[in-house]
Amino acid sequence: MDSTFYDEYNITQILLEILRQNQNISNEALLEHAQELLKQLTFDRELSSYTEFRLHKAMLLYVPPVLLVLGVIGNVLSFFILRHKTMTRQSTTLFLAVLSIADSLVLFIGLFRKWIGEITGLDIQHESMFLCKTITVLAYSVSHYSVWLIVAVTIERFIVVCRPLQASRYCKQKRARKVVLVMIFIFLAINAHLFWTVELTEQNLNRKTVLRCDAGPNFVEFIDRIWPWIDLVLYSLFPLVILLFFNTHIIRQVVRATAGRDILQNGPLMKVDSRRNTKDANLKLTIMLLTISFTFLATTVPMNVVMIASVVWRNEMDNPKQFAKLVLIRTISELLMYLNHSINFFLYCATGQKFRNIVLRMICGRSTSNISNFSDHSQHLYCSRANNNCNGHKSENETAL
Template sequence: MANDTVLMSTASSVLEDVATSNDNDTGDFVFDVSANIWRYGWPPLCMTGLVGNTLVLLVLRRDGFVRTSANVYLSALAVGDSLVLMVASVAVYPGRAWGWWFVDTSRLACHVTWPVLHTIINASIWFIVAFTVERCVVVRFQLLKLRLCTPRNAGLCCGSLLVLAFVKNIDLFFVQDLVVDTDSDDAICTVPLCYRDYFKNYRPMINFVTSCVIPTGVVLVCNWAIISTLRRDLVQTTARDSIVRHTTVMCLAVSFAFIVCVVPAHVFHVIKPNWPMSLRNQDDVLRSLLLLRYANHAVNFFLYSLTGAQFRCELVALFRRCIQRGRVTADVVRRLMSRVTGSLHFRRQFQNDMEMRLE
């Protein structure tokens, strides 16, 4: 890929997830640090997130968890976070860490990769918003929760949010294409000049509003309503109230983690054209903030473990069951091996006896 090329990759300022051209011709220490952060920070982050989200799904499937609307949102969020990490491992990590972009390999990858990734990211963000709104209704509006907060409605809401996220990013399917750079003869996934102004000036603002401003505003308002209600109703009367409180605290932790991890990258991506920094330093800061944003898809398991008492109990029970099954399996294998060893020893002894008689 050519350095300082006029043709910007789709990862350029067009989208907050992609880089500009592959600037490897400099020995800038800051650039090396930002690239090394991705090289050595992403693999443990991705593996931790995938293992954690898998454990979340396994715990939510246990009999100790009743199928509620909250569990539907948590399951959808775990699946969405896992898909984000897996797709980003192919689409974002090689480019950020090593300068090799998957979108530049074929026309199909150019048309499909970024729409799929952004659809899953946007859907995951709005899953958090929907979960927060659901908790607000459960805590604050007791008369509405039985009618609105049902697993069926939660499933329909998640499906609708996924469709809306796809519609929001459908333009990425059609406006990108592979173009051969005249300077380097490399194929680059880029945006045509006729759409360049829209993707450079208008789409970042649309992303900022739909993925940052509105979700953050809804989350903050709902969290304020939840916290004020919980502070007013401190006395717990039933076990059901305790479960609702623990689930609500889990929701608060997830929503605040979203604000801390996701909002800075969106804000900086909007203000960076007017920020008094060099383009290289802006790109370095954005790289680090993007890695922080992806960390939001890997930390939920730890937040659930710290804030959810029932989640911790079911997680411990899951580990104990796995250990028990492992012991049973090891015992069966040991008995089987002893039988096989005994059978082989008997055969060898029988053969030796027959050879001695024949002699």
């Protein structure tokens, strides 16, 4: 809903413009235009009186800059940390590093543009045919790509946890690079139709004709009715089902592995430590990736519900109070969706010990390095006394994140 409210003067000017452009218009048609404009005026004025609508406008003004600052800085830090020489042994870190780039693009193309539009009333997507088509394709592609990177890393974790004998074959950096590149081409191909199904179209808005990036004349039914459901399936519903399926199996296997730890207590000390450290490292990484998956589910499911509800209760749009509530709920759901693209850095810090240590080393510098050196020295003494090497500790360092 446009925030510009019609007043009586605007209505008069619009009617005069209609008469100027079409002098043969009948009195009945002119009266119909006047009634429609008056209805719009009443609707807009009533809408602005509701707390829900004012809260919706305030959230669009103040929440996006917070998400943008936290998200972009966090994603940039995540990328460099995940590509740190101590983190690149695993294919998982490649997926997560690319995810940080995709999330940043989502924030720039989607949230930043939306926020600037809220402040200035201008949207660069409507400025030229090239920008209209390119931004639309990129916006959908990077959103889908970001989500399916989470799916890819979840499937990889499933292989490591539930099919460990096949992990050495499938979970390699080289294979991960191929998957990352193939996924880019897949989602660009899926969304390529937007290059010809959307275009700049002329629309009458507030006394004048404006250009808006919208469905082309021959594709209105597809873009307005069919494509939103395809997007819903690609961005949320299908990934939701896949993540629930694989995460259920991962959690079940983790519970079994944790329950079986007590059996290892009867083995030789260093052998037990080696197995325990490897399992602990895998468990830490698994917990972190599960956290990312379930955060995605928690932040995107509300948007799914809102999109479906918008279709089911389409007739309620004529009621200003119901419309104000729906707009507020949609805004909250949309900001939650962007939150998913902003907080991975903090999830890594909260659940990834090795990631957290690198962050502390970057912040504290020498002091954290000294702590790390002390830990290495203590580890060396312990291993020497046991008259064995530290394979268990090495395994943990290489696999933990």
